Amino acid sequence: MFCCGVYGFITRRNMIAILISLELMLNSVDINFVVFNRFLFPGEMEGMFFSLFAIGLAAAETALAIAIIINVFRVSENIDVRDVTKMKF
C-alpha cells in the first residue's frame, strides 16, 4: 500500500491524484503503527494514539491541500503540476 502511494505520488500529474497518493501513504503508515503496536507491545496504547493523531493531522492537511488546489484552479484553470509555473523565477 505504501509503495502504491509512492508510485502514484511520483508518476501522477493531476494534483488531486497526488493528494490521494499522499493519503494512501499516510494510511499505510497508520496501519503499520496499529499492527506493530498490537503485535510487539500488546499492553501499550501509544501506537493507537499516534495513528489517531496522524489521522487528525491528515484531515487538516487534506483540507489545506484541497483549498490550495481550488485556488490554483481558479487562477490557472488547470491542476496539472507541470503547468503550475506562474511563481517560478
Added chain:
Amino acid sequence: MQPVIPIIILALPLAMFLVLGLFGNKMSHRLAGVLGTAGMGVTMVLAYITAFTYFFSGSGEFYDAETHTRLQSVIFNHDWLAFTDNLVIRLGFLLDPISALMLVVITTISFMVHLYSNGYMRDHHGVWEKGFQRFYAFLSLFSFSMLGLVVATNIFQMYMFWELVGASSYLLIGFYYTKPSAVSASKKAFIVTRFADLGFLLGILVLSFYTGTFNFTDLTSTEVADGVYRISEGTAEGIKNIFATSAAPVFMGGSVLTWALVLIFMGGMGKSAMMPLHIWLPDAMEGPTPVSALIHAATMVVAGVYLVARLFPLYLMETAAMDIIVVVGALTALYAAMVACTQIDIKRVLAFSTISQIAFMMVSLGVARPEFHHGLGYMAGMFHLFTHAMFKALLFLCAGALIHAIGSNDYTAMHGLRKHMPVTHITFLIGCLAIAGIIPFAGFFSKDEILTATLGHSTLWYVWMSAVAGLTAFYMFRLYYLIFWWKEHKVPQGHHAPHDQPWTMTLPLVILAVVSCFAGFVPMGNLVTWNGHEMFDNVSFFTNLGALDWSVASISLLVAIAAIALATVMYKKENPLPSKMKNALPNLWRWCHHRFYWDELYMFITHKIIFGCISKPIAWFDRHIVDGTMDAFATMTQKASYAIRSLQSGNIQMYVWFYLIGALLLGAITAICLM
C-alpha cells in the same frame, strides 16, 4: 606658588575653545569676538602675574639669593596616565626663565591678534567673515596648546601639545576651506611637520628608553629641594653615565645620545621651518593674516628653538649635535634671506624673513658654550625670540592692514601708500628698523648679542651671519619702499581709496610698535640664562647698552645702514635699477624667485620616485594579485552554481524520486555492510 593661577592660564583658553566651538553659532559675531578677546585678555594678565612673580619675587622658591641663580620650579605635576612604575605620563606646569618668558610672549601676541581679528575678519561694509566664531574657537585652541607646550614638565607632555599646535595650525591655515590653495597649503603644513615629528618621536623614545625618564628636571638639572631644581655646568652627569654604561651603543658612528638629540632636533626643524623642511611655511601664508602673525611668525614656529633651549644642557654634552644645528641654521638663514629679496607677495617676503630670523636663533643656540660669556648665545637666542616675536607680529599685522585695504597680497597693487595709511606706514617702518637692527630698536640688541656669540665661536659663521643680517635689512627696506614709496597709483587699487583701519586693528599695531622700540632695553642677561645665573650685578635701563661689544655692534650697524642705503637708492623712486640688476644676474634671480626649486624637488621625489617607483607597483600588486585571488573565488562559486542550478527545478515529484532512490541506495549499502 599656588597652582591656581597656572591652572587658570591653561584652562581658560581651553574653556573658550569649547564654549566658542560648541555654542559659537548660537551667539552673535560680536559677542563671540568680545568673549574670545576678553578670555585671552584675562589669560594675558594672569600670565604677566605669573612671570613677574617668577622674575621679581626675590629669594624664595624661584631664586637663590646667595648664588644669584634662578631656579626651575615645578608648580604641579599630575600623574595622568600610569602604565607601569617607570612609564608614567604626567601633565604639569614647569616655571623657569624660558617658560616664563614664553608665557609673556605667547599671551601678548595672542591677545593682540584676538583684538586685531575683530577688525580684520570683517569686510569694508562691516559684514562678518563666514565662520568668524569658528576662527576664534581655533585661536583659543591654539593659545591653549601653545601655553601647554611651553610649560610642559616632561618631554611627552611637550610632544602632545606639540601635535596639538600642529593640528590647530592646520585648522587655521585651512580656514578658507573653499579655496583649493588654502586646503593644499594646510595639508602640506600638516604632512611636512608630521614627517618631522616622526623624528621627534623616535628621539623621545631613544632618549627615554636609555634614561628611563621623560622629565625635563631629571634630564637637565641637579635637584636642589622639593620641587625646585637648578641647572648646573656638567649637568646631568648621571644621564651621561647612563648613556656610557648602557653598553655605549654606537649606531652609524654616533652615540645613542647624539642620535636622540639629532632626531629631536629634526622635530624642531620641521616646526621651525629649517631647511630642508621649510617648504610648508611660505604656503602657510594662505591662512588669514592674523593667524600668520600669531602662529607662523611669533609663537608656533619658534617651538623648535624652544625645544633646543629646553634640552640645552643635553645638547651641551654632544657638541656634534650643536654643530649640526649651527650648519643647518646658517644655511637656512642665508637661503631664506636670498629668496626673500625676490618675492612679490608681501606675506611671502615676511614668511621667508621669519625663516631667516628663526635660523638666527638656532645658530645662536648652536654656538652657545658655557666657556664663552656664560653661554651668551643661549641668552641671545631667547632674547631674539622675544624681540622677533614682537616686531614680526607687528610687521604681519601691518601687512594684514594693507591687504585688508587693498584686497591683494601683491606689492605691485600697493606702491606709494604712505599718505593714505599713515599709522600703518609709521608702525611698519618701526618694524623694519627693528628687524634691520638699527639702534635703539629691539632687533639691534638681540641681533648684536647673537653676532657677538657667533664671533666667539667661529669667525666664518660670524662673517656669514653678518652678511645675512645685511641682506635682512636690504629685503625689509625693499619691501617697505615698494609698499609705501616707489610710485603712486593714479587710480587707487582696491575697493575704495585706502585708509587706516578701525581702532581694533590700529591699536595692536601701535602697542606692538612701542614694544618694538623699547623691548631691546629689557635686561635679558639677568632674566634668561642657560643655568639661571645672572649676568650683571646692577641692572638699569641702559644695561644692555653698556654691555654692548662695540667692535661688533658698529660693524653690524654699518652693514645694516649700508644695506638700507642700497635699498633706498634702488627702490625709493621708480627707476630701472632693479630690473637692470635682475637682468644682470638672470639665473640667480630666477633661482631665488623660485625658492631654489625646493618645492619642485619635493614634487619630483614624492610623485616621480615614491609614487611612480614604489606606490604604483604596490597598487598593481593589490589590484591584480590580491584582488584577483578574491575575484577568482567568486567566479568559481558562481560558475559552479550555474552548472548545478537546473537540479533545483521546483518539481517536488522529481525531488521525491531522488529521495527515494537515495534512500534505497543507502538502505542497500547499509544492508551490504551489515552482512
